[in-house]
Amino acid sequence: MTPEALSGETLRLADAVAADLEGVERLGVAYSGGVDSATLLALAVRALGPERVVALLGVSPSLAARERTIAHRVADLIGAEVVEIRTHEGEREEYRRNDVDRCFYCKDELFTRIDDEVARELGLDAVAYGENADDAQRPDRPGAEAATQHRVLRPLARIGMVKPQVRDVARVLSLPVADKPAAPCLASRIPHGQEVTPEKLAQIEQLEAALIDAGFSDCRVRHHGDIARLELPADELPRAVAPGIREQLQRAGKDAGFRHVALDLGGMQSGAFTLQILNARGSL
Template sequence: MIDTAGVTDRFAHIGRLGVAFSGGVDSSVLLALAARALGVDRVIAILGVSASLAAEERAAAHRVARHIGVAVVEVVTHEQDRAAYRANGADRCFHCKDELFTRIADEVVIAHRLDAVAYGENADDARRPDRPGARAAAAHRVLRPLADAGLDKAAVRSIARALELPCADKPAAPCLASRIPHFTDVTPEKLRQIERAEEELRRLGFPELRVRHHGEIARIELPSKDLPRAVTDPLRGAIRDAVMAAGFRFAAVDLAGVQSGAFTLPLVQGPHA
């Protein structure tokens, strides 16, 4: 296994730690390493719950935390009450993470006697220009042990496999709001549409996907290997039915495949970067 001392050494002077937790591979590895270093009774997993968190992701996060043996504290966030979040500019993630870390500071830190809060930014994330949530973490003095130890995504997945975490090969699952084009409002109705469409498509055998919300059109991103069967009967018709049942009128399969940062990167890098 990759040497994790660079991460665990950062817990040396911490009595009790809270980990901002999503159930994804990064925060799960951080949680597992913290639990090993400090003991499961000195670490809590803090899960932000709002309309932008799919019910499936919420349940999966609880399963991973149970596997690690750490208690989960749910925090209801209200980013939808923030006009800047609803406006959905390129900095939307800043307002979401600022809401989360504010709630953690106000509702969790004192109640659970935490000495510090950490989150699962890795070294690859730290180099990307489309991660405004990192500014919120810095403003709230949230620790980022994985990034500071220089662990990139490949290293994190390697550690997850060595620790036999159930999410070791879990595809990235950004929040539902990331499926809505910038400068169009984030609404609970749109988030529900996206969640329902993605749930149905997973049932059809597509575990990794994005449903991008373009008004009446659902633009479906799938890994390249899944594109041929997605446009071949009988799945082609089933995909269309699933999307229409979620409230869209049209279904479009994007030939470019799954695109991380599809909406934000062009705004922060420029369209030809």
């Protein structure tokens, strides 16, 4: 990740991020291990050096163990220190009631913990997170308001880096998450208005892990009480009902505590719960 390793558009974007971080002495990157935060972390390390950047990983029941492991592996490849921050959004009534602003309270919890518990200890004079320019235009990202209130930097969005560019930069930097599907927190699988509980999160995590172990490239387990509604990539739907696989998924659902396992023929639907409610309320 030296300047000599970059060229063309990637070098321009990397230099733009470096310019946006000019004046920062020690940066904390709110980090999940996804492509946006990993790319920001790598570019921050390139701009400031590894001794001046730390990855801040929020850990709670809403973070799948699989994602936690990936985050550590990617940060290690980047050469960045990871500090885990135990967050307690599940203790907030506003988070548990699970309205469309749930993500605000999750991000507010993380940034509050950073401000109150680790910023001074780690000597941070700034915190950034991996919002890209596409996400900045979406109406279903209430966490962005929490970032604004806590004065969190968003270099990728500020320089206009859109998602395809983020993935291109990640590929040039040889980040293993360059083509990783989005992995929103486990709470996003619970319909708005239904309480978020540790038990539901554990059910979702267990069944999603079984789907990945069964060879599916991506998945969402939508929690509808006794029913698990499986969202899979459209081209992988036929495999889910193939002999042997169908029975395997049924058993996995029962093992996770669901009475019924249903396959959603619509495939993967990012932000479906939130967008549906915002549209009904006339917020779009």
